[in-house]
Amino acid sequence: MKELVVVAIGGNSLIIDNSKTSVEDQYAAVCETAKHIAGIIEQGYEVIITHGNGPQVGFILRRSEIASEVAGMHHVPLVSCGADTQGAIGYQIQQAMDNEFKKRGMAKEAVTVITQVAVSPDDPAFQKPSKPIGSFYSEAQAENLKKAHPDWVLVNDAGRGYRRLVPSPLPQEIIEKDVILLLVSQGYCVIGVGGGGIPVITQEDGSRKGIDAVIDKDFASSLLATDIGADILIISTAVPKVCLNYGTPEQKSLDRVTLAELKQYVAENHFAPGSMLPKVQAVISFLEGGGKKAIITNPESLEEAVAGRTGTHIYP
Numbered sequence: 459m460k461e462l463v464v465v466a467i468g469g470n471s472l473i474i475d476n477s478k479t480s481v482e483d484q485y486a487a488v489c490e491t492a493k494h495i496a497g498i499i500e501q502g503y504e505v506i507i508t509h510g511n512g513p514q515v516g517f518i519l520r521r522s523e524i525a526s527e528v529a530g531m532h533h534v535p536l537v538s539c540g541a542d543t544q545g546a547i548g549y550q551i552q553q554a555m556d557n558e559f560k561k562r563g564m565a566k567e568a569v570t571v572i573t574q575v576a577v578s579p580d581d582p583a584f585q586k587p588s589k590p591i592g593s594f595y596s597e598a599q600a601e602n603l604k605k606a607h608p609d610w611v612l613v614n615d616a617g618r619g620y621r622r623l624v625p626s627p628l629p630q631e632i633i634e635k636d637v638i639l640l641l642v643s644q645g646y647c648v649i650g651v652g653g654g655g656i657p658v659i660t661q662e663d664g665s666r667k668g669i670d671a672v673i674d675k676d677f678a679s680s681l682l683a684t685d686i687g688a689d690i691l692i693i694s695t696a697v698p699k700v701c702l703n704y705g706t707p708e709q710k711s712l713d714r715v716t717l718a719e720l721k722q723y724v725a726e727n728h729f730a731p732g733s734m735l736p737k738v739q740a741v742i743s744f745l746e747g748g749g750k751k752a753i754i755t756n757p758e759s760l761e762e763a764v765a766g767r768t769g770t771h772i773y774p
């Protein structure tokens with residue numbers, strides 16, 4: 459039985475340069491990432507791919523708002539913007555993976571599963587937006603945007619600029635997890651839980667309904683990995699390793715840490731909320747739920763990291 463790996467690709471890691479955010483630029487980044495994921499599969503692992511959508515869902519939402527302000531076009535609700543990103547990013551990953559499989563002569567096919575994720579309508583996150591989406595703004599741009607949109611919440615995202623925040627409830631259940639596992643057991647390379655999943659709530663009559671929010675894809679990927687009994691959770695983001703004292707002269711990268719050490723670093727506030735902290739929290743919950751190992755690294759280091767030569771490795 460092959461070891462099962464969940465690889466979670468960060469939405470920001472698909473945008474190499476903030477001045478290059480076109481669909482074509484993103485596809486080039488997806489192709490680069492796909493190359494390294496195919497390399498992991500060649501090493502003998504079964505891989506499920508999940509992905510973020512922070513920048514992309516914000517771009518779609520803003521485009522819809524401007525189109526509705528300027529041309530009176532219909533507004534696209536945030537939950538639908540998230541569903542759009544599952545299709546658009548899932549399509550790119552699926553195509554890039556299939557092209558890689560063909561190039562390498564691998565008898566493998568990728569498939570994207572539209573994934574709903576149950577959240578609680580009473581989650582306090584709905585009253586306190588915390589998930590950064592869309593573009594990065596300068597301080598002056600953020601001030602102007604706050605004046606124009608008094609209901610917006612903007613914060614500095616890990617020193618990279620100001621971003622808009624939206625509610626991010628905790629994922630409670632991956633609705634399509636059995637289908638994902640079935641496809642994996644048939645040998646498919648599944649792409650699922652895109653953008654953390656489409657947030658849904660259960661109504662009184664038992665039916666489901668989408669709700670405006672963006673689920674953290676690291677939390678949703680960790681929940682999926684735990685539920686399906688994955689061996690390894692890999693979080694692919696824009697940095698090769700997790701650091702202590704990030705962005706300061708005392709910055710120090712981490713190679714190998716235990717769960718207990720990682721928890722201690724969280725308590726010492728080494729990880730920025732909205733960026734590295736959710737990744738670390740997702741890893742903690744995966745290892746506490748029975749996972750054997752977690753790795754945090756960047757797309758280009760994926761194969762080397764799985765082979766144990768780079769990345770931050772976290773053990774129970």
Ligand SMILES: Nc1ncnc2c1ncn2[C@@H]1O[C@H](COP(=O)(O)OP(=O)(O)O)[C@@H](O)[C@H]1O
Pocket residue numbers: 467468469470471510512616694695696697699700701702703704728729730732733734735
């Ligand atoms: N302690 C830390 N170590 C490494 N990177 C950190 C740390 N704290 C914050 N970061 C920032 O967090 C980013 C990853 O978060 P983010 O860009 O939101 O993820 P994603 O790739 O999932 O979109 C890194 O690229 C880095 O800029």
Ligand SMILES: NC(=O)OP(=O)(O)O
Pocket residue numbers: 467468469470509510511512513653654672673674675676
């Ligand atoms: N949904 C989500 O967590 O996206 P990012 O990984 O892009 O922040």
